[in-house]
Amino acid sequence: MTEGILTVRQVTDRIKSLLERQFPYVWVQGEVTNLTRPGSGHVYFSLKDGDALLACVWFRGRQRVQDTVDPLTGEVFEDGLRPSLACSLRHGQTVACAGQLSVYPPRGGYQLLVDLAQDAGEGLLYQAFEQLKRELQAEGLFEPARKRPLPVHPLRVALITSPSGAAVRDFLCLAAGRGTGAGVRIYPALVQGTEAPEQLIRAVQLAVEDTWPDGEKTEVIALVRGGGSLQDLWAFNDARLARRLAASPIPVLTGVGHEIDITVADLVADVRAATPSHAAQLLWPEREWYAQRVDDLGEAMNRAFSRRAARGAERLLELDKGLAWLSPERVVRRLHERSVSLAERLDQAFAVGLRVGRERLRAVADRLDRSGGTAMLAHPHIRIAQLESLLLRQSGPLFAGAGHTLHHMMWQLHTVGHNELERAARSQKQAEDLLARFDPLAPLGRGYALVRDAQGRFIRTIRAVQAGDAVEILINDGALAARIEQVRPHDP
Numbered sequence: 001m002t003e004g005i006l007t008v009r010q011v012t013d014r015i016k017s018l019l020e021r022q023f024p025y026v027w028v029q030g031e032v033t034n035l036t037r038p039g040s041g042h043v044y045f046s047l048k049d050g051d052a053l054l055a056c057v058w059f060r061g062r063q064r065v066q067d068t069v070d071p072l073t074g075e076v077f078e079d080g081l082r083p084s085l086a087c088s089l090r091h092g093q094t095v096a097c098a099g100q101l102s103v104y105p106p107r108g109g110y111q112l113l114v115d116l117a118q119d120a121g122e123g124l125l126y127q128a129f130e131q132l133k134r135e136l137q138a139e140g141l142f143e144p145a146r147k148r149p150l151p152v153h154p155l156r157v158a159l160i161t162s163p164s165g166a167a168v169r170d171f172l173c174l175a176a177g178r179g180t181g182a183g184v185r186i187y188p189a190l191v192q193g194t195e196a197p198e199q200l201i202r203a204v205q206l207a208v209e210d211t212w213p214d215g216e217k218t219e220v221i222a223l224v225r226g227g228g229s230l231q232d233l234w235a236f237n238d239a240r241l242a243r244r245l246a247a248s249p250i251p252v253l254t255g256v257g258h259e260i261d262i263t264v265a266d267l268v269a270d271v272r273a274a275t276p277s278h279a280a281q282l283l284w285p286e287r288e289w290y291a292q293r294v295d296d297l298g299e300a301m302n303r304a305f306s307r308r309a310a311r312g313a314e315r316l317l318e319l320d321k322g323l324a325w326l327s328p329e330r331v332v333r334r335l336h337e338r339s340v341s342l343a344e345r346l347d348q349a350f351a352v353g354l355r356v357g358r359e360r361l362r363a364v365a366d367r368l369d370r371s372g373g374t375a376m377l378a379h380p381h382i383r384i385a386q387l388e389s390l391l392l393r394q395s396g397p398l399f400a401g402a403g404h405t406l407h408h409m410m411w412q413l414h415t416v417g418h419n420e421l422e423r424a425a426r427s428q429k430q431a432e433d434l435l436a437r438f439d440p441l442a443p444l445g446r447g448y449a450l451v452r453d454a455q456g457r458f459i460r461t462i463r464a465v466q467a468g469d470a471v472e473i474l475i476n477d478g479a480l481a482a483r484i485e486q487v488r489p490h491d492p
Contacts, residue, residue: 016103158207179284196235255279
């Protein structure tokens with residue numbers, strides 16, 4: 001039931017995180033109200049704008065007793081030190097405060113953690129800065145469409161900065177532990193004062209024209225310097241420098257001042273870094289990133305190789321199955337199996353035909369026996385004469401007066417008997433031909449031979465014997481005793 005329900009603390013923490021990420025540092029202008037100064041030294045007040053109200057807290061550790069420059073414009077106070085606005089802040093005063101938006105959990109409200117505050121009046125430098133921004137923006141120098149991305153892992157970087165400042169040390173120190181060994185060529189130039197813009201422009205021109213020992217050109221120009229007031233950074237708000245950076249054929253990266261410092265050079269550059277160290281971070285990833293990337297690519301390569309090898313093995317198995325089915329060896333094996341099957345069927349048909357022939361021959365023999373036997377067929381004329389003599393002896397006394405009739409009947413009997421004998425002879429000849437056709441020994445006369453094993457069974461396949469077996473070979477005029485020395489299949 002409670003899934004998806006947030007606690008008050010969870011809601012507050014999420015709002016706090018979102019708010020601080022969205023507004024890491026802002027300037028807010030409004031009328032001071034609800035001003036209190038407890039004994040802790042912190043200053044609590046609200047900024048009012050119409051019916052909108054923003055709670056503010058200026059902690060004691062962030063306050064300065066005196067200011068030498070205007071915190072917003074960077075204008076130097078020519079009349080000397082001025083008390084910090086933290087001491088002179090009053091009800092109804094219109095001020096501009098800079099700081100970070102945050103959430104105060106005990107009250108569940110958001111508030112501005114003030115770092116700087118000043119009266120809302122603009123200084124001369126700030127007015128000039130805004131005027132220059134409007135001019136360059138009208139020329140299209142701030143358009144995102146004209147800006148180029150930085151090269152990936154650049155190997156030739158032109159660094160334009162003061163060679164004695166902290167910015168060059170921060171940049172080179174951070175660059176030494178990142179990337180894969182890029183070259184950094186320093187182009188020294190003043191980064192503050194009236195002569196600084198001209199030197200910065202000349203350094204950009206040299207970086208564009210120079211050729212590296214390997215014959216290649218510079219890949220990216222990095223323009224950096226440390227933090228300072230608006231007056232300290234004014235060299236980077238020069239219109240000539242802005243136009244030269246915009247005309248550079250090489251991508252330009254700026255890292256001027258701190259995160260809250262914005263110059264015209266930053267607005268014109270292809271990429272703006274918050275600090276000089278941040279500029280080095282944007283150019284090269286940490287070396288550990290390369291090691292992790294190599295590991296990731298190695299794992300990806302191993303997985304891809306395993307998948308490819310698995311697909312190759314499956315394909316090879318399919319091809320092997322297809323080759324096995326279509327190979328000559330497989331065809332010969334199938335034909336051999338077919339021939340063995342046909343041989344077995346032929347043997348069966350031969351046995352059935354032999355049995356039928358023997359039965360028919362036996363039936364013919366029985367018929368011959370019933371009709372007088374084979375002896376009568378061997379001497380048909382003698383048998384006829386015997387029958388004729390017997391007939392005469394037995395019929396003489398009774399048919400003495402009927403000689404002519406008897407002679408005619410004898411002639412008919414002779415004709416019928418002769419025809420019957422010829423039919424019987426033809427039947428015997430057909431039976432003998434049939435018997436000879438199914439006689440298993442008949443082929444022996446044509447040079448063939450039959451082979452039987454020790455049990456008297458005819459051998460029809462080489463699988464029925466093996467080397468060393470005794471066999472009997474039947475030929476036309478006898479039998480031969482033999483022993484198997486070698487079993488060889490037909491050569492495919």
